[in-house]
Amino acid sequence: MLIRTVLLCLLSLVAAGGDGNGNGNGKSNGNGKSNGKGHGKQPGRKPNIVLIITDDQDAGTHTREIMPRLFDRLVDNGVNYENFFTPVSLCCPSRVSLLRTQAAHNHNITNVELPHGGWVKFNNAGYVNHTMPDFLQAAGYNTYYVGKYMNDQTDKNCVDLPVSGFNASDMLVDPYTYDYWKPGFSVNNGPVEIHENTYSNDIVAQKGLAHLDSALASDRPFFVGFAPIGPHSYMNSTLRLSGSGRLYMDTPEWPERHDHMFKDAKLERTESFNPDEPMGVSWVKTLPKLNESNVEYLDEFYRGRLRSLQSVDEMVGQIFDKLEAAGALDNTYVIYTADNGFALGTHRRQPGKTLAFEEDIKVPLAIRGPGMPKGITDKVSSYGIVDLSRTFLDIAGAKPDYENDGTKINLHLGEGKLADKQYSKHRHSLTEFWVRGIEEGKFVDASYRENNTYRTLRVHDQVDGKPVTYSYHVWCTGERELYNLVSDPYQVRNILAPLNELGKFPAFDAGDVLDAQTQRVLHRLDALTLVLKTCKGQSCVEPYTTLFPSGKVNTLKDAMNRRYDEYFAALPKVHFDFCMLGYQSRLEQPEWKDELAFK
Numbered sequence: 001m002l003i004r005t006v007l008l009c010l011l012s013l014v015a016a017g018g019d020g021n022g023n024g025n026g027k028s029n030g031n032g033k034s035n036g037k038g039h040g041k042q043p044g045r046k047p048n049i050v051l052i053i054t055d056d057q058d059a060g061t062h063t064r065e066i067m068p069r070l071f072d073r074l075v076d077n078g079v080n081y082e083n084f085f086t087p088v089s090l091c092c093p094s095r096v097s098l099l100r101t102q103a104a105h106n107h108n109i110t111n112v113e114l115p116h117g118g119w120v121k122f123n124n125a126g127y128v129n130h131t132m133p134d135f136l137q138a139a140g141y142n143t144y145y146v147g148k149y150m151n152d153q154t155d156k157n158c159v160d161l162p163v164s165g166f167n168a169s170d171m172l173v174d175p176y177t178y179d180y181w182k183p184g185f186s187v188n189n190g191p192v193e194i195h196e197n198t199y200s201n202d203i204v205a206q207k208g209l210a211h212l213d214s215a216l217a218s219d220r221p222f223f224v225g226f227a228p229i230g231p232h233s234y235m236n237s238t239l240r241l242s243g244s245g246r247l248y249m250d251t252p253e254w255p256e257r258h259d260h261m262f263k264d265a266k267l268e269r270t271e272s273f274n275p276d277e278p279m280g281v282s283w284v285k286t287l288p289k290l291n292e293s294n295v296e297y298l299d300e301f302y303r304g305r306l307r308s309l310q311s312v313d314e315m316v317g318q319i320f321d322k323l324e325a326a327g328a329l330d331n332t333y334v335i336y337t338a339d340n341g342f343a344l345g346t347h348r349r350q351p352g353k354t355l356a357f358e359e360d361i362k363v364p365l366a367i368r369g370p371g372m373p374k375g376i377t378d379k380v381s382s383y384g385i386v387d388l389s390r391t392f393l394d395i396a397g398a399k400p401d402y403e404n405d406g407t408k409i410n411l412h413l414g415e416g417k418l419a420d421k422q423y424s425k426h427r428h429s430l431t432e433f434w435v436r437g438i439e440e441g442k443f444v445d446a447s448y449r450e451n452n453t454y455r456t457l458r459v460h461d462q463v464d465g466k467p468v469t470y471s472y473h474v475w476c477t478g479e480r481e482l483y484n485l486v487s488d489p490y491q492v493r494n495i496l497a498p499l500n501e502l503g504k505f506p507a508f509d510a511g512d513v514l515d516a517q518t519q520r521v522l523h524r525l526d527a528l529t530l531v532l533k534t535c536k537g538q539s540c541v542e543p544y545t546t547l548f549p550s551g552k553v554n555t556l557k558d559a560m561n562r563r564y565d566e567y568f569a570a571l572p573k574v575h576f577d578f579c580m581l582g583y584q585s586r587l588e589q590p591e592w593k594d595e596l597a598f599k
């Protein structure tokens with residue numbers, strides 16, 4: 001306990017001492033306690049950050065059986081966050097939220113390519129030189145990155161549109177990004193270098209470990225990002241280049257040494273797996289039941305995902321070996337996460353993401369670092385990628401030059417069982433989507449799904465002393481979904497399905513269809529969505545304070561008080577006028593206005 005307290009004090013010193021110019025660590029160099037390389041536990045030295053971010057890894061694959069080294073080295077020695085979400089279930093927008101510490105409705109990079117997203121839109125938006133790594137550099141960090149950075153960074157534009165904020169970088173560029181056996185990298189913003197017949201995840205590991213060596217050789221604190229494409233679907237770069245032939249996202253590839261693994265693995269046949277009745281809303285409810293060959297393909301696809309993660313797991317082990325050998329582990333935060341989730345077969349789906357079910361939005365988050373408790377699971381808080389980005393900034397004492405939407409993740413939970421009881425204020429997360437849905441795999445008949453625009457709120461809180469978890473989705477089609485995840489963890493019973501059929505929206509005058517308590521919950525969830533869908537800065541972190549400026553209401557539990565029933569019922573309801581691509585705010589009126597706050 002004493003050691004922990006001392007560490008916590010050191011940490012606060014570090015946070016207080018960061019001057020934003022990188023001079024915070026100079027005084028401690030060569031103070032005798034140093035291990036010679038300058039990366040041991042030294043008073044006043046800012047901690048290092050090592051980020052491992054995988055591509056399309058759902059929280060369901062974040063297990064010890066699948067990733068033993070990750071669990072041995074990181075999870076068992078740190079905190080596992082059970083409720084961690086992507087802001088947008090698509091690589092590019094999610095990665096932009098990480099780089100910009102912003103909700104998607106504030107950065108407005110909403111797709112993987114023009115006109116609504118991708119690297120060119122990111123450049124046009126003026127975000128280059130204003131990203132989290134730029135701010136870490138300004139705070140004295142050496143910064144390195146290897147792997148997938150952003151979609152639509154291509155062999156054609158990688159020299160003319162350089163990335164900012166890194167001392168050295170090896171970015172995977174299109175059309176080679178998802179070609180496991182022919183990856184192409186832009187090294188330090190140079191022209192593409194193609195690696196024939198070498199496994200992508202292994203090159204990412206090798207290049208990243210070399211960056212880690214450079215980082216460890218310097219006296220400055222560092223950020224190193226490892227972004228392998230595993231377990232993303234495979235795309236053949238030759239076919240992508242030629243634009244001809246059958247082009248689809250197929251089973252991920254793995255190296256020969258993992259051929260023997262997971263031979264018997266199968267997707268879990270949960271309640272939502274290929275159900276007899278159609279489910280969900282919009283295009284999802286039109287999906288036919290999958291036949292046997294399709295289901296077999298999904299199982300094989302799943303095994304490919306697990307095998308492609310093995311090289312990532314090996315990389316995690318190598319990262320820890322290196323940090324340990326350098327004596328740097330005690331002053332380094334190591335973070336494992338993914339950009340968005342992935343679904344296979346649930347609700348009759350082909351492989352893919354882009355929806356708001358748990359499989360699509362829930363991703364791994366495990367953090368090990370100085371002073372953090374070991375082997376604890378935070379089951380209480382709810383955080384997202386934007387908060388992770390904010391946490392990096394706070395660890396480094398760095399500041400963006402614009403308003404950011406994140407809150408620092410609670411890294412220092414109480415020991416043992418305390419963590420389960422601790423009441424964290426941050427219990428909500430917003431996921432947004434404004435472009436077409438995408439399905440993957442060889443059985444996909446349409447390349448895109450129209451009408452895939454929605455706003456989703458996920459709340460994990462307490463009502464009447466009992467834990468509640470709700471997932472509330474408002475769609476551009478006028479439909480809504482509400483799932484009670486405590487009684488319906490697989491999201492097979494949309495509580496609002498009867499209202500969708502009756503066209504009861506947006507007023508929710510539904511006392512005849514919903515029980516009174518559900519109706520009260522619905523009004524509260526909609527109000528939170530109303531605030532969050534245009535939130536900026538602190539209102540994204542504390543939406544209840546926006547509704548109740550008095551500060552007396554901070555949680556769903558507080559908000560459920562009957563004295564607020566009339567207030568919540570009278571608030572305007574979130575809805576879209578119709579489905580359109582891109583974030584079109586005029587179609588999403590009303591917007592929250594401070595006059596709507598409780599008086």
Ligand SMILES: *[C@@H]1O[C@H](CO)[C@@H](O)[C@H](O)[C@H]1NC(C)=O
Nearest residue numbers: 108115116117582583584585
């Ligand atoms: C977001 O970008 C789209 C283009 O992708 C544009 O049409 C829209 O007006 C932008 N939305 C906002 C709120 O700036």
Ligand SMILES: *[C@@H]1O[C@H](CO)[C@@H](O)[C@H](O)[C@H]1NC(C)=O
Nearest residue numbers: 123126127128129130162164
């Ligand atoms: C980013 O900063 C560098 C260095 O100051 C500058 O050369 C470059 O033009 C900037 N890029 C953009 C897009 O502003």
Ligand SMILES: *[C@@H]1O[C@H](CO)[C@@H](O)[C@H](O)[C@H]1NC(C)=O
Nearest residue numbers: 137138141142143166167218
């Ligand atoms: C990394 O880049 C920053 C900003 O340009 C610079 O101050 C620092 O010296 C560089 N570090 C190394 C090891 O080159």
Ligand SMILES: *[C@@H]1O[C@H](CO)[C@@H](O)[C@H](O)[C@H]1NC(C)=O
Nearest residue numbers: 181235236237238239240245
């Ligand atoms: C990629 O497609 C090309 C052209 O059809 C083909 O020759 C090649 O074998 C494919 N590569 C893989 C690894 O399947």
Ligand SMILES: *[C@@H]1O[C@H](CO)[C@@H](O)[C@H](O)[C@H]1NC(C)=O
Nearest residue numbers: 290291292293294443444445
């Ligand atoms: C199974 O379903 C897929 C996708 O709809 C279809 O392409 C395929 O022909 C079907 N196979 C059989 C054996 O019915």
Ligand SMILES: *[C@@H]1O[C@H](CO)[C@@H](O)[C@H](O)[C@H]1NC(C)=O
Nearest residue numbers: 283450451476477478578579
């Ligand atoms: C999209 O939703 C609208 C209702 O907003 C509906 O009229 C239209 O048929 C839907 N389009 C598709 C392709 O499902």
